[in-house]
Amino acid sequence: MNDPSAPPNGPDVDPISLALSHAPIRATFPPSMPYRTAFITGASSGIGRALALRLARDGVHVALSARRRDALEDLARDIERRCGKADIYPLDVSDPARVEATLRGADDDLGGIDLVVANAGVSGGQRWSGELDYEATAEVISVNVQGAVATLLALMDRMVERRRGHLVGVSSLAQYRGLPRSATYSASKAFLSTFLEGLRVDLRQAGLAVTDVRPGFVETAMTAGNTHRMPFMVQAPDAAEIIVRGIEKRSPVVAFPWQLATVVRSAALLPPSLYDRAVTRAKG
């Protein structure tokens, strides 16, 4: 492993980037984030990575999880170089027994996890439903549904006993309706949003918070291959900022950007016959 304290060198490194790469990331005082520790799945890239950096900036000790160990190590080094605290927990969320063991291990290591973010997800690509088979849906269901459920439940008994904890699931604006060429993805996120709502109404009495995050298009590896229009696209650090503000406020639902959220909420009110016609017309 490279020495993380060694500055990058060579003729191409400009002094501002060099200074920023070593700047402490804990910038806000007093911190508005009420939590000390967080476990984040899907932290190796995109929204999860940006969220880990943003939480670490507020002094949260972050447990970084995903399958790619190298990417997690790079991120942990980056956070530590800026005076944040991070540990890595490589994990495939489609193995529920490992999810439970890993989160409980992290809970022991960090003296109690305050915030669990079930963010790991896959899109499964875009496929016309007439070419769909069970095989093509399996990964999406095992990661987005089973993986998210296993993550959200792994510490439930401990959080209820402590009467402390916040569960966050990263769903999508795609959960409002079955989208063309995305039946499995839309359905997986609809499951997650409904599951989170059920948890939320139950867990109020236990003092636990639950937040359902519903992003529109965010510029990440997941959207990189999309060829269709992606209106109101958001950058991952901006998405992380919006999510953190929602967590701080213990918001039940964080749907963004507001422009696209307004459109899809309106589409959710359409009767099926009108929705079907609107989708057909939009596709040309």
Ligand SMILES: NC(=O)c1ccc[n+]([C@@H]2O[C@H](COP(=O)([O-])OP(=O)(O)OC[C@H]3O[C@@H](n4cnc5c(N)ncnc54)[C@H](OP(=O)(O)O)[C@@H]3O)[C@@H](O)[C@H]2O)c1
């Ligand atoms: N980007 C968008 O426009 C958008 C919009 C709405 C919702 N979302 C949701 O936001 C979440 C994050 O997506 P993203 O856009 O940031 O995409 P991304 O950059 O592709 O990140 C996906 C993350 O999930 C992890 N992951 C995938 N399969 C996994 C598995 N089996 N076990 C553990 N980790 C796994 C990946 O890490 P490894 O490959 O290292 O395992 C990666 O860290 C997803 O739930 C996605 O559905 C994204």
